[in-house]
Amino acid sequence: MAGTSGKTINVTIKVWRQKNKNQKGQFETHPMKGVSVDMSFLEMFDVLNDRLITEGKDPVAFDHDCREGICGMCSMYINGRPHGPKQGVTTCQLHMRSFKDGDTIVVEPWRSAAFPVVKDLAVDRSAFDRIIASGGFVSVNTGNARDANSILIPKDDADQAFNAAACIGCGACVAACKNGSAMLFVSAKVSQLALLPQGQIERDERVLNMVNQMDEEGFGNCTNTAACEAECPKGISLENIARLNREYISASNFANRK
Amino acid sequence: MATSPKLDSKIPDGPLDQKWTKYRSTVALVNPANKRNLEVIVVGSGLAGASAAASLAEMGYKVKVFCFQDSPRRAHSIAAQGGINAAKNYQNDGDSIYRLFYDTIKGGDYRSREANVHRLSEVSGSIIDQCVAQGVPFAREYGGLLSNRSFGGTQVQRTFYAAGQTGQQLLLGAYSALQRQVGMGAVKLYARHEMLDVVNIDGKCQGIIARHSVTGQLERHFGHAVLLCTGGYGNVFFLSTNAMGSNVTAAWKAHKKGAFFSNPCYTQIHPTCIPVSGEHQSKLTLMSESLRNDGRIWVPKNKADAEAIRAGKLDPNNLKEDDRDYYLERRYPAFGNLVPRDVASRAAKERCDAGFGVNGTGQAVYLDFAFNMKYKYGKIEATKKGIENPTEAQLDEFGHAVIKEKYGNLFDMYAQITGVDPYKNPMQIYPAVHYTMGGLWVDYNLMTTVPGLYALGEANFSDHGANRLGASALMQGLADGYFVIPYTIGSYLSKEISTKAISLDHEAFVKAEQDVQERINKLLSIKGTKTVDYFHKRLGKVIWDKCGMARNAEGLKWAIEEVRRIREEFWKDVRVPGEANEFNPELEKAGRVADFIELGELMCKDALERNESCGGHFREEYQAADGEAERDDENFAYVAAWELKEVGNWELHKEELVYENIKIAKRSYK
Ligand SMILES: Cc1cc2nc3c(=O)[nH]c(=O)nc-3n(C[C@H](O)[C@H](O)[C@H](O)COP(=O)(O)OP(=O)(O)OC[C@H]3O[C@@H](n4cnc5c(N)ncnc54)[C@H](O)[C@@H]3O)c2cc1C
Numbered sequence: 001m002a003g004t005s006g007k008t009i010n011v012t013i014k015v016w017r018q019k020n021k022n023q024k025g026q027f028e029t030h031p032m033k034g035v036s037v038d039m040s041f042l043e044m045f046d047v048l049n050d051r052l053i054t055e056g057k058d059p060v061a062f063d064h065d066c067r068e069g070i071c072g073m074c075s076m077y078i079n080g081r082p083h084g085p086k087q088g089v090t091t092c093q094l095h096m097r098s099f100k101d102g103d104t105i106v107v108e109p110w111r112s113a114a115f116p117v118v119k120d121l122a123v124d125r126s127a128f129d130r131i132i133a134s135g136g137f138v139s140v141n142t143g144n145a146r147d148a149n150s151i152l153i154p155k156d157d158a159d160q161a162f163n164a165a166a167c168i169g170c171g172a173c174v175a176a177c178k179n180g181s182a183m184l185f186v187s188a189k190v191s192q193l194a195l196l197p198q199g200q201i202e203r204d205e206r207v208l209n210m211v212n213q214m215d216e217e218g219f220g221n222c223t224n225t226a227a228c229e230a231e232c233p234k235g236i237s238l239e240n241i242a243r244l245n246r247e248y249i250s251a252s253n254f255a256n257r258k
Numbered sequence: 259m260a261t262s263p264k265l266d267s268k269i270p271d272g273p274l275d276q277k278w279t280k281y282r283s284t285v286a287l288v289n290p291a292n293k294r295n296l297e298v299i300v301v302g303s304g305l306a307g308a309s310a311a312a313s314l315a316e317m318g319y320k321v322k323v324f325c326f327q328d329s330p331r332r333a334h335s336i337a338a339q340g341g342i343n344a345a346k347n348y349q350n351d352g353d354s355i356y357r358l359f360y361d362t363i364k365g366g367d368y369r370s371r372e373a374n375v376h377r378l379s380e381v382s383g384s385i386i387d388q389c390v391a392q393g394v395p396f397a398r399e400y401g402g403l404l405s406n407r408s409f410g411g412t413q414v415q416r417t418f419y420a421a422g423q424t425g426q427q428l429l430l431g432a433y434s435a436l437q438r439q440v441g442m443g444a445v446k447l448y449a450r451h452e453m454l455d456v457v458n459i460d461g462k463c464q465g466i467i468a469r470h471s472v473t474g475q476l477e478r479h480f481g482h483a484v485l486l487c488t489g490g491y492g493n494v495f496f497l498s499t500n501a502m503g504s505n506v507t508a509a510w511k512a513h514k515k516g517a518f519f520s521n522p523c524y525t526q527i528h529p530t531c532i533p534v535s536g537e538h539q540s541k542l543t544l545m546s547e548s549l550r551n552d553g554r555i556w557v558p559k560n561k562a563d564a565e566a567i568r569a570g571k572l573d574p575n576n577l578k579e580d581d582r583d584y585y586l587e588r589r590y591p592a593f594g595n596l597v598p599r600d601v602a603s604r605a606a607k608e609r610c611d612a613g614f615g616v617n618g619t620g621q622a623v624y625l626d627f628a629f630n631m632k633y634k635y636g637k638i639e640a641t642k643k644g645i646e647n648p649t650e651a652q653l654d655e656f657g658h659a660v661i662k663e664k665y666g667n668l669f670d671m672y673a674q675i676t677g678v679d680p681y682k683n684p685m686q687i688y689p690a691v692h693y694t695m696g697g698l699w700v701d702y703n704l705m706t707t708v709p710g711l712y713a714l715g716e717a718n719f720s721d722h723g724a725n726r727l728g729a730s731a732l733m734q735g736l737a738d739g740y741f742v743i744p745y746t747i748g749s750y751l752s753k754e755i756s757t758k759a760i761s762l763d764h765e766a767f768v769k770a771e772q773d774v775q776e777r778i779n780k781l782l783s784i785k786g787t788k789t790v791d792y793f794h795k796r797l798g799k800v801i802w803d804k805c806g807m808a809r810n811a812e813g814l815k816w817a818i819e820e821v822r823r824i825r826e827e828f829w830k831d832v833r834v835p836g837e838a839n840e841f842n843p844e845l846e847k848a849g850r851v852a853d854f855i856e857l858g859e860l861m862c863k864d865a866l867e868r869n870e871s872c873g874g875h876f877r878e879e880y881q882a883a884d885g886e887a888e889r890d891d892e893n894f895a896y897v898a899a900w901e902l903k904e905v906g907n908w909e910l911h912k913e914e915l916v917y918e919n920i921k922i923a924k925r926s927y928k
């Protein structure tokens with residue numbers, strides 16, 4: 001199983017198994033021998049699953065698709081941290097070279113009231129889609145747009161909006177938060193659109209609707225622990241939450257005046 | 259050669275540049291009251307699907323959207339890096355609709371339809387307008403205007419981008435438009451659903467069978483029209499830059515129900531991907547073509563140096579300029595490192611096969627930024643700062659900052675995967691499967707050979723001929739979804755306004771569901787000894803070796819037999835764990851691989867039939883003395899459209915390609 005570097009390690013995987021959202025789950029232990037350090041974490045799971053299938057056992061279900069850190073689908077809680085020990089990377093970008101020979105690695109699903117377990121390590125994050133549906137857009141029908149360069153946007157604003165828009169909707173922020181708050185995710189979208197001229201018309205309505213939907217989905221309150229920022233693989237900054245709070249207060253005041 | 263009577267491309271009459279305008283103003287319309295009674299099924303939520311679904315819902319149609327991921331935002335389009343083309347001519351460098359049209363036809367090696375490509379160029383500008391209006395944060399200049407860069411196969415700067423995350427930003431724009439319609443109740447969303455068959459009634463496509471991945475339940479859905487926006491089939495090779503779930507199943511089921519499959523042998527092998535690192539490899543990672551703006555591709559000039567590098571005895575940074583072979587700049591001085599992908603990939607293979615490859619496996623070349631980092635950007639920045647005689651260290655520092663700003667996320671990704679710092683060492687790259695130009699045959703309306711069944715985006719064959727230019731897939735996906743289908747669907751649906759929703763108890767629905775159920779049961783009951791991945795890897799290796807960057811008749815004939823053997827063994831010996839009525843990713847994979855195997859045979863058959871070299875299809879028998887591809891316009895200027903009779907037995911139909919506006923010529927980038 002050696003890769004180009006030729007180095008391998010032995011590790012023990014303790015992985016959460018749960019048949020579906022209604023049944024209770026438990027940990028299962030699997031020794032993994034001769035794991036190439038060039039392997040990605042998910043490739044290590046591929047090897048494990050291959051073995052389980054050959055042994056006639058049920059493979060571990062987990063979500064993944066792009067394996068490039070951009071689709072936001074992978075979601076493992078590794079040794080007590082969403083996406084594992086490395087800062088700024090998703091589970092799929094984590095490589096075995098981040099672990100030591102002899103390590104025991106505990107792998108769980110995202111745990112949050114708003115993200116029920118589907119099976120094993122896969123959870124249901126459709127609440128995020130409903131939050132976006134409640135206001136995370138600019139209302140412009142196809143064909144109604146004017147020439148792109150007629151909207152001038154200062155580079156700094158465009159860059160800041162881009163940084164906020166880099167959120168991949170993975171939900172690590174929620175998993176990291178002891179309150180299960182989705183503030184970082186919501187604030188990223190609110191910020192992106194609040195920073196751009198295109199987003200101004202619906203600015204107040206947007207933040208009120210999105211926050212309202214977030215509460216309805218059962219996400220917890222934000223108590224500024226900053227765990228979300230520390231674990232976000234895309235470096236979405238807490239400044240966005242500050243901006244969301246300002247937007248919300250200003251929109252509420254305005255709504256009250258109306 | 260005459261076009262088969264079974265293929266009516268429905269290209270409107272009139273001069274090329276007026277076809278689309280005239281079509282739009284004369285196509286039959288559906289009045290708003292009737293639209294509310296017409297249901298459209300959109301399978302896929304990538305750029306093509308999300309944009310089509312949002313636009314159709316805005317117009318008043320009742321829309322259902324399906325995707326297999328847990329959210330529509332995760333469709334494979336999210337991973338596109340480099341950019342999207344549009345003939346805006348914002349850089350005032352001579353771009354125009356005609357030039358984009360011309361570049362695309364030439365880039366496709368004269369194997370695409372003029373009318374479709376011209377329409378694509380015409381609507382390209384509106385795509386950028388639409389995306390900006392949605393709040394897509396494209397890169398900008400200090401004056402606040404949009405920024406552009408160059409991509410391969412062109413000499414103008416027409417590519418719009420958002421760092422190395424253009425696909426993400428465009429898809430999130432389309433997804434937000436889609437979710438807006440979901441919120442308004444105009445679109446119903448079915449995530450974690452996999453379409454497993456289309457349902458034809460009265461010779462028209464009127465619905466689908468889908469499996470809910472979480473419960474395993476099979477569902478029947480009726481639609482007056484069905485749009486397949488299900489992406490490409492590059493994963494037939496097992497290793498590709500596609501997302502793990504990308505598959506051919508939806509298109510293949512349609513093929514088995516009468517939709518012709520076109521040009522399956524045209525595969526794009528992308529020149530700049532991270533080389534394979536070991537047995538465990540599950541996918542390959544692209545390093546965006548945009549890097550070729552500033553990265554120079556080379557291998558050592560002398561074999562001895564290549565051997566020393568491979569053995570780890572020589573640091574490439576220490577190899578003298580004179581001892582490096584910048585083979586693209588040498589062979590193609592006019593386009594240099596920016597030649598189209600097929601040309602760049604073949605050139606890399608040629609050097610590696612000749613023994614000049616650079617990593618342990620010999621299957622890699624360098625993509626080197628050192629020169630431009632220091633002497634282009636470093637110098638510019640030094641001049642800006644007023645430093646007259648900058649030191650090497652200063653040049654390095656200044657250039658580093660510029661490169662980081664332009665390509666930061668790609669460099670991070672490279673470092674993450676390889677464990678090597680690309681700011682200090684040249685990147686190692688090698689070609690990998692990336693995109694499939696082939697797909698379901700569609701007419702000008704994007705309708706397949708089955709009435710009411712459409713294919714959009716990478717799933718169809720239409721615009722890129724035998725080779726796609728960089729940054730043109732995103733353009734095509736969004737053109738199809740935002741600006742083409744909203745018009746062309748009217749020409750069909752205007753005749754369907756009196757078709758009532760068909761009962762889901764109709765025998766055709768019942769039968770289709772039964773067939774799907776039986777196949778699932780069959781897969782689960784084999785309980786053989788080999789995993790799905792085992793078969794997938796084996797298939798991938800055969801297709802890569804025999805139907806990859808270079809093909810020949812002998813190899814293809816062998817591959818066809820071998821793929822048949824794989825199919826037989828698969829159905830005897832595959833082991834699929836778990837049950838039908840539960841979340842079972844292995845079962846989904848098994849169904850997809852079974853379809854890939856059938857497709858693999860057709861790819862080889864198509865490649866064998868095409869006795870010429872064009873674009874991504876390089877037949878070793880058809881090359882000039884200098885190794886350049888030799889096209890045969892007299893005999894092969896056609897679209898191959900395969901009709902499935904039964905698995906392993908197809909009939910070929912041909913659509914003649916007529917060039918009225920472009921003089922078909924030898925494609926040269928020298
Ligand atoms: C790494 C990478 C980088 C790229 N970079 C660029 C670039 O810079 N510029 C460019 O122009 N092009 C680029 N491309 C190509 C481009 O991204 C794709 O061609 C394009 O995004 C395809 O879009 P699509 O909408 O046709 O399909 P996809 O985005 O692949 O979407 C397919 C959809 O279909 C759904 N689906 C598939 N099968 C089923 C089924 N059976 N049932 C239900 N749903 C199903 C999926 O869930 C998904 O929603 C890149 C490609 C790759 C791999």
Ligand code: SF4
Nearest residue numbers: 167168170171173232
């Ligand atoms: S804010 Fe960060 S952690 Fe939260 S969903 Fe977005 S990318 Fe993931």
Ligand code: FES
Nearest residue numbers: 065067072074092
């Ligand atoms: S699998 Fe897409 S981000 Fe990890």
